[in-house]
Amino acid sequence: MIVIDGYNFLHALRGLEHRQPIRDLEAARVELHERLSRFQNITEEQVRVIYDARSGKHTPDQEQAHVQIVYAPPNISADDYIVRMVKVSKQPGRITVITSDRELGDKVKALQGRVMKCASFHRTMAEAVEKGANMPDDKTHEKPARPNPDEVDYWMNEFTKDMRKASDEEE
Helix, strand or coil: CEEEEHHHHHHHHHHHCCCCCCCCHHHHHHHHHHHHHHHHHHHCCCEEEEECCECCECCCCEEECCEEEEECCCCCCHHHHHHHHHHHCCCHHHCEEECCCHHHHHHHHHCCCEEECHHHHHHHHHHHHHHHHCCCCHHHHCCCCCCCHHHHHHHHHHHHHHHHHHHHHHC
């Protein structure tokens, strides 16, 4: 599972991509969720983004295109929420926290979780999306069509050739 320190990653992206500071936070979150959704569709990794409380009130968890969006309760920072997630996990080593916050990273590592810096995850995301763009479309995962009767006859003949040859040699 990938757990993203939401605002930390959002602001880090601006610097990594040499973009202007965030003026419209909601639009920036939507753009991030769309990018994470593309990443999730390609990698099939479970992705969860944790943000600090919204406007001082609790906002219910949301899911947008297989990316879970969580706003920490008003009395808990996103960092503390992430630490609690790792702490209560039965398999903390399967959680990778994306953050450039050294203090949060140290706490996660102390709990046996994994940490990836925002710049590294940004590269990982870009590489996955690039590879995904070069992959055939989803139709390759569909079950193939049934063979027509002529194809069945051909393959039955091919598969039984050796058996017929062996029985002819025994006679």
